Amino acid sequence: MLGDTYGRMFRVTTCGESYGGALLIVVDGVPAGLELCDADVQADLDRRRPGTKAIDSPRQETDQVQVVAGVMDGKTTGAPVGMTIYNVDTQPIHVQQYREVKDLMRPGHAEYTYFVKYGEFADWRGAGRASGRETAGRVAAGAVAKKILAREGVEVVAYVKEAAGIAAREMTFEEIKAGVGKNDINCPDFEAAEKMVRRILEIKEAGDTAGGIVEIIARGVPAGLGEPVFDKLDADIAKALMSIGSVKGVEVGTGFAAAKMRGSEHNDIPYMEDGKVKFRTNNAGGILGGISNGDDIVARMAVKPTATISIDQDTVNMPQMKEVKLAAITRRDATICGRIGPVAEAMMAIVLTDHLMMSRGLDAVAKLDKTWPRAEADGQ
Amino acid sequence: MLGDTYGRMFRVTTCGESYGGALLIVVDGVPAGLELCDADVQADLDRRRPGTKAIDSPRQETDQVQVVAGVMDGKTTGAPVGMTIYNVDTQPIHVQQYREVKDLMRPGHAEYTYFVKYGEFADWRGAGRASGRETAGRVAAGAVAKKILAREGVEVVAYVKEAAGIAAREMTFEEIKAGVGKNDINCPDFEAAEKMVRRILEIKEAGDTAGGIVEIIARGVPAGLGEPVFDKLDADIAKALMSIGSVKGVEVGTGFAAAKMRGSEHNDIPYMEDGKVKFRTNNAGGILGGISNGDDIVARMAVKPTATISIDQDTVNMPQMKEVKLAAITRRDATICGRIGPVAEAMMAIVLTDHLMMSRGLDAVAKLDKTWPRAEADGQ
Amino acid sequence: MLGDTYGRMFRVTTCGESYGGALLIVVDGVPAGLELCDADVQADLDRRRPGTKAIDSPRQETDQVQVVAGVMDGKTTGAPVGMTIYNVDTQPIHVQQYREVKDLMRPGHAEYTYFVKYGEFADWRGAGRASGRETAGRVAAGAVAKKILAREGVEVVAYVKEAAGIAAREMTFEEIKAGVGKNDINCPDFEAAEKMVRRILEIKEAGDTAGGIVEIIARGVPAGLGEPVFDKLDADIAKALMSIGSVKGVEVGTGFAAAKMRGSEHNDIPYMEDGKVKFRTNNAGGILGGISNGDDIVARMAVKPTATISIDQDTVNMPQMKEVKLAAITRRDATICGRIGPVAEAMMAIVLTDHLMMSRGLDAVAKLDKTWPRAEADGQ
């Protein structure tokens, strides 16, 4: 396995499995002088935490984070920030459940490909490293990124735009921001949210699971971030979001709808306002030629219905290479849409911070109490 | 600019602009002993070349490639493969056209963000590095990747699934393969293709442009490619495809349709056939937990309508920061859907080769006609 | 700060400061199926540990390591290995000592450059991240690398070849191996070792410090490791060793002595023995053209005398920018030569493992008890 580090100038490394001892998170490239304490990181982790809502997995994890490196007297020192999250709900009884079915492929899950890649040594305890549990590490790192971005006036929010086939209405950024995290499905359209939860509970009742679409908006991103040709900002966003388990698609701006539009309709027309360049529409989703244009970055990701269902399924015993039945599994999320928001925000924040550091430099961002000179010519 | 290199163990670096002297392509990590000549690369370049069809840009480029490094006696040596493509259709008269409007933002184009990032020094000649011309470099590198993959029994094809709102019918892999590159819009459903071209010509007539959806299929990919957590195979595919200019969305397997499905419906049920694991469906698009499962890799990308249109548009003069009119531009593609196939194939092939090298190692793949493990001659 | 990750296919990330909460170590790219427990790592850490000998710093650290991720049932799973080492000797009284002089540059130390780079936020507690304490993280990661190399028959040893001006005699690899770690100065020539320690204690008595030369030998390295042009094996070794604090020079094979030799004298003449290529001499130090030739890899590094001395020194107060006196400091190492061996071994082992993985591939090394090529179970 070699994909546990993300970023070039803001670099996140995580490890830890669903039922291992602990998750460790190292965040390198953090400027010195940033206020950072456990509570800053805990807030986002609590939004991701399972076990608190009817539609979520019943697993009880406290997800208590501790910053153990890179901070002195409440401020970052320039050294990498190190964090730990110890697993607590790892009782032998739960591990035992997994041991019983460890040789069976759970359809839609990563067991098979891990078995091919790592053989019998792959961690089978609750999907091991392939578990959604690793996203706690992303959220912790993302909290650090968000603090850096906040100083630049950049806000990142993610919310459920559609779940179990029910769509939220169009909302302003302010409405979205105000409503994020306010209900079990993380949908700021409260009316739609109610319907979504009701539908998901019905689906859960039937032993099944649901998917949805999550939108992520970053406001206040300075123009000029992104590196053509291969490291375009939208390319990096696509990778970062697609790397979240269960995500099957990513789009920016108009996304797939662009396929049916005409150029005259799709082009965002610029105009001047208060001496600044603005755009009449934002079909681009804030990115032109792979570089941010100063408008809101808008991305969406498609979340598949959770693979673990409470219905018997045909499958194969992997080492024996023979067909068997897999019994219904009850310890599961009916959908992960309600909990995936902080993960999506984290990945967006990490990508933006990485590009910010590339553009501005480690030292430019490093000494935060210094005035940060932005040339006027950047259109901001 | 710092995004001109892609890959970790198979590494592609390109440079060159629309109206610069030449495109240079360096491909590192190519195993020794691979047969490679100019013609191998030229074939794919010819499929991407403009100026040959009614719906394409009239620009006349020969796109003649020359392999100048890394090959001896018709075979790769293990050293990086170096290739050149000299620009020929760069007459002053064309450059002059661009000079006249160099300060005006073309809506939907990268001029504005390049201006923010690089100031007045950004290459304005036909969009410079932001031009689709850079994709010739991708195609050349992709041709090398395809040759490596071919030895492993991997085939990659890309075709237009939808253009200007007209969708192709469902087809088998064999039908698709047989029909790729056979018409101006690169759609193997010939009936649909005819309608697409007709519709696009109407749109072109109206001075406008069209978009579409391109599907990429890789058959024969061995199970086990992809590195969790951040470097999942689908994450890398998403980045690679999204990095192509004009692409606004990427999906794998069911993609955005997954959002409306249930787990019991989405899970691909495995079974045994001839002693091998197979899946009854391929909703996963050949990737589970970020690792290939041996089934076809299936991805789609949304292509926006080309930004350059033959209709007057409001815009701004960038250095002057004032609103102006931009006149219709005639040297343009009515859609790039018909030409983008080889580029999409190239990116998919590059991603797969990179992961193949990571899994198998530079030396494992290196001595292609040697038995692995190592020949005794290595003194060990 | 952005240099806390090393490696491409075997990737080590560390964090933690001298007086922070803990050191965290993440090792990515570890093959599945490797036996690994806390004790395996502890052994090397104990050899590096301060506070046990007269010539070392009196700091009392237990350096207790815990493997918290990447291992299940005593074997690695393919997921990144995560380890923690909590600091224990961080009493306020010691921290207070540092606080008093935090604004003063300690000559020969990194305080000034950290102050320039990170401002007042740089961690001043015992040099923070610039402390030799971070090398515990390297040693922990190196222990994992050594276990991988051991399976390939590769051994790595480092010993003191010269200290405080006293040189050890020439020894065979077997003599060296037998004598490593057997005395306070880690010199397998016991007679020389005694003289070294005596001389160093005299120097210590005088409030001063000593340096030396450490030699690192890797035996059993397969021919073929190293990637020309920029990533030559010797180039990577040079970087890895020079990255250790206090190291001022690195040489391979004849090293600086080569400058005075003639070609006819320096060339290692090959011959055949038992059907294998051997060399009559090893002036190359086991590397030709940046690639291992199967002979012993031999490198040496120059270690400067420890900067912290027990003698008053002129210096400057950094934020005040004025000249002041720095009083003698007593909590210090008289030399780090005796403790640096495991660190040098670790870096050599990490470099070799990284190149091994590049050459052989993550999967080739991954399933350690499986026959390569792949088991049929992968569905291919």
Add this chain to the structure above:
Amino acid sequence: MLGDTYGRMFRVTTCGESYGGALLIVVDGVPAGLELCDADVQADLDRRRPGTKAIDSPRQETDQVQVVAGVMDGKTTGAPVGMTIYNVDTQPIHVQQYREVKDLMRPGHAEYTYFVKYGEFADWRGAGRASGRETAGRVAAGAVAKKILAREGVEVVAYVKEAAGIAAREMTFEEIKAGVGKNDINCPDFEAAEKMVRRILEIKEAGDTAGGIVEIIARGVPAGLGEPVFDKLDADIAKALMSIGSVKGVEVGTGFAAAKMRGSEHNDIPYMEDGKVKFRTNNAGGILGGISNGDDIVARMAVKPTATISIDQDTVNMPQMKEVKLAAITRRDATICGRIGPVAEAMMAIVLTDHLMMSRGLDAVAKLDKTWPRAEADGQ
């Protein structure tokens, strides 16, 4: 092969062999607005060029460089700079000479390790990619780096400090600068230079070759460059210099001499002058804790005697695995010390530029006509 790209934020990629078609050089991360023309690059290439002096190889290469990408109207555009150098002295008669001995290992050369790694496919024409010819690519890229550094007031010079056992006297930076490139051996101590050349010609006469020591000094480097822990500035310099063919050792500041010094002697004592921090000595070689301290960066590298000699040698036929005689070779350098200076300067310049970009950011350096704000607190 996978080591043909160097750098993170200033990235150099090269390809090309001794007797291939051409060398290609791509330099990514070049700020926009830098004046750059062929002649800027040619000057350094001419200093490296063979065939002009009695002690060099008689090979006649014009080393004519052409900038074909990344420059418009004489200034860089922010896009990667692409350059070509076509090989001209590649007549079949010379290639034929190599073909005759292609299976024989030349002692001290890379043929054997290339054969192990790439098999019979390795380019045997004049050592192929392992030839010193690849350093022309480094020099071309280095010329671009030097232009960036020059704007920052950074100068880099390399000269021969010792050759064939004859040492130059100590000189001031001004003396060195004035004398660089002024004689065949590139030694600014003209008296010593004369002796060196005479001695080398004697050695050449005897069919043998000589080595030496090259010192590289970078003056004007701002304090604060370098990334602890693994990417220290001295670690990167060590790698960059050691990656040059024939280099067997690298040291910074006192280097190996530090091993015999005491702390009180080695520590550079700081003092204030004109409101700036200065050091009374420069034993550190301008780097503390891996970060530049504002003083001159001083490094030295040991160059081994050229492996190709005009004396018969015992060797082995590689594919046949049997002992044979290798006849004297006449097309060779008596020493490469006189020509390696520009290569060493290039590598130092590339490392410094890479770190400069990391510290300052792509955009900070990008728009060169903008004032570049350096905070006063950085001690400069």
